[in-house]
Amino acid sequence: MAKAPARSVWAARRARALSLTGEAPHAEEILRCYSALTEVQERIAARVPVERWLGLARRTEGEGPALRLEALPIDQMLPLLDDFLDAMAGVGTPVMTAEAVRLRGVDVARRRALLGGTLSARRPEDDGPAFHARAFLEAVATTLAARVLPRTEPEGPSSGRCSTCGAPPVVATLRDLPDALGSRGLICGLCGTEQRIRRLTCAHCGETAAEMLHIHSVESVPHVRLDECQSCQRYIKTVDLRRRGDAIPVVDELATVEFDLWAKERGLVKVQMNVFGL
Numbered sequence: 001m002a003k004a005p006a007r008s009v010w011a012a013r014r015a016r017a018l019s020l021t022g023e024a025p026h027a028e029e030i031l032r033c034y035s036a037l038t039e040v041q042e043r044i045a046a047r048v049p050v051e052r053w054l055g056l057a058r059r060t061e062g063e064g065p066a067l068r069l070e071a072l073p074i075d076q077m078l079p080l081l082d083d084f085l086d087a088m089a090g091v092g093t094p095v096m097t098a099e100a101v102r103l104r105g106v107d108v109a110r111r112r113a114l115l116g117g118t119l120s121a122r123r124p125e126d127d128g129p130a131f132h133a134r135a136f137l138e139a140v141a142t143t144l145a146a147r148v149l150p151r152t153e154p155e156g157p158s159s160g161r162c163s164t165c166g167a168p169p170v171v172a173t174l175r176d177l178p179d180a181l182g183s184r185g186l187i188c189g190l191c192g193t194e195q196r197i198r199r200l201t202c203a204h205c206g207e208t209a210a211e212m213l214h215i216h217s218v219e220s221v222p223h224v225r226l227d228e229c230q231s232c233q234r235y236i237k238t239v240d241l242r243r244r245g246d247a248i249p250v251v252d253e254l255a256t257v258e259f260d261l262w263a264k265e266r267g268l269v270k271v272q273m274n275v276f277g278l
Helices: 009-020 025-045 049-059 076-088 095-107 108-118 131-145 249-254 257-265
Strands: 169-177 181-187 194-197 213-217 224-229 233-242
Touching: 009 025, 009 131, 009 249, 025 076, 025 131, 025 249, 025 257, 049 131, 076 095, 076 131, 095 131, 108 131, 169 249, 224 257, 233 249
Parallel strands: 169 233
Antiparallel strands: 169 181, 181 194, 213 224, 224 233
């Protein structure tokens, strides 16, 4: 019997978002909005000319991430961005839909500048790009990253930067692997690549002193915790896939906004905001 085709990353995220609406009613609006977003992202991803753009963006020599997203052809990307904005005019909150319409209506030079700025702003210290620009680039970067091998060792000593595209991580994971029980990973907030990192390490500054790294959890969401670094006052959520094998970390991170509210009250800064700026 032939195997059923594997679900795309977008379909998997969409299914998880919808399944979580019953478990996390406080995040239902975000999850339903995200579900609709993944439909648009999936359509854009299917139209990415992978071979052509990989030829321009793949790093063949020198240090740095495997993909140089800033080398992507902005003029070729603009028609895709315009179609993305057209589709997003009916997705999300009234504020989000109005912003999609506004961006679609500005002159092409401003949309080109928006896209160029988003392609180059991937450092942790950069302000996050606008929602629509980042969501669009996620679709492109995730599609290209699926064809690229990371350039660094599978377990980095300190840096949380993505070895595929150079962006910071949006969520961490814990999972059991054949060669390591309780292996820790970081999932890129842009291209979705996961890479291993030493377990007792801050994903932002590389702090390794146990007394500076604190873990916070709540009984209501036992498979998600908040990792705080007192050295840099940053935090990241960790999804424990040993406790919840059906979790999709990027989605489960979205569904736990209560952690972000708690962290904000304590003056902590997130290592990388999610696509909704939370």
